[in-house]
Amino acid sequence: MPVLVLDSGNALFKFPTPGADPKEKERAGLLLEQMDALGTTAMAVGARDLTLGTGFLLQRTKGRKMKLLSANLVDAKGKRLFPASTVVTVGEVKFGLVGISPEGPVLQQAGVVGHPPAKAAIAEARRLREAEKVDVVVVLAAVPYDEAVLLSKEAGNAVDLILQSHESRSPGVPQRNDFASLISSGERGRQLVRLALSVGGKGPFVDLGETSRAQQSLRILDKNLQQARQSLAAAKDEQTRKTWQETITSFEARRKGLALQAEGTGQGSERTLSLSTLTLGSGFVDDPELKKRVERIQPPGSASH
Incomplete structure (x- = not known):
């Protein structure tokens, strides 16, 4: 079965302000390396990814396959700092992936600001539909849940799926306010969310x-x-x-x-989704080499472990 690995952001740093974690650079670097090794296609740039600024992110992801996305994060001249989207074909399905960041100034970096995320996401989603002829548009929304709800209500049929992260919200059931299905993607790397899609037709995805x-x-x-x-x-x-x-x-x-x-509202639908969540814990076997690297950053028994 073809697989697409995505991250909706807020993955790299424990704290939004620099200096709170003495091993923050090592920790973020290891996470980026492992996300790339797992085959992650794209990640949205969230508040907890900007702790050391955009320069750190751009430098540490240079040459990696994983793409950082933000349709609304711009510098002092109004220029985007990251690509707004990327297009990838998985199996026979063409996905358009859009990233959005929180609205407002980035405190760690003068002049960097997030424009209204819903407006930016909808504009890019429509471009992907019209210019790239994608089958499915997924918005990686590293924004507060209320902003993601607003996007789901305003996007019409431009967006199919919204994967949200920001407040350490645990995964729940998919919510569909109009056309798009909104899903919280977990918190602090404790869950692996699996979304199985059946893609066909043009209607909204139906939750089995x-x-x-x-x-x-x-x-x-x-x-x-x-x-x-x-x-x-x-x-x-x-x-x-x-x-x-x-x-x-x-x-x-x-x-x-x-x-x-x-009675089975979704039976017979050409576009369906099925959500399952895997909670990661001590029941999973550690990779010995990777465990050593993690423990050099977060020693067993330490407050950060």
Whole structure:
């Protein structure tokens, strides 16, 4: 199965201000090296990637396959510091990848500023659709979650997927406000998010997990509905019976919506997604050589380990 490895940013530094971590350069360098070794195609430039400025990033990624992307980060002259996007074909699918950074000045570097990210992402996504004829547009959004939600509402059908990182938000279920599906990609490298796509047609991606989640919720709701009906039958006074009847009416209305989802709304769709998350921990075997390098930066027992 063809695989595309991406990172939505905020990966390199623990702290947004320089000097807080004495091994920050070594740590960031090792992460960049390993991301490249894993075959990461692109990464958005986030706030926690800019701790040592754009010069450090450009120098350390020179000659690497992984591309740093930001459609809205510019210097004092208004020139982009990183490519806005890149195009890659995986299997027979042509992906357009767009990166966005937080809005506002970069405190570590005078003159560097992030323009409004949603506007920049939409403009670049439309260009990729029209000029590059891509099949899928993915925005790597190293911005606050609220900004990513705004993008999902304003992008129309220009964007298919938004992979967000900023606030150390754990992965959740995909959210679709209009056309684009918004997914938080995890925090502090503790999770590996796997997104399996079936690509065809022109509509929005349908979340296959929505059906199973609806079926589970429906089972719970049916138990609650049964208990509510038993309580109504046992109730003696009129006010208690009225309260239970209102509860049952509310449950039945909710059940109709869940039943439609549980029937399998996405079955037969040409464009589907299935999200799974792998939490990384002690159950995974370490690479001995890599472990030694990590422990030189973060010794066992230290506060940073």
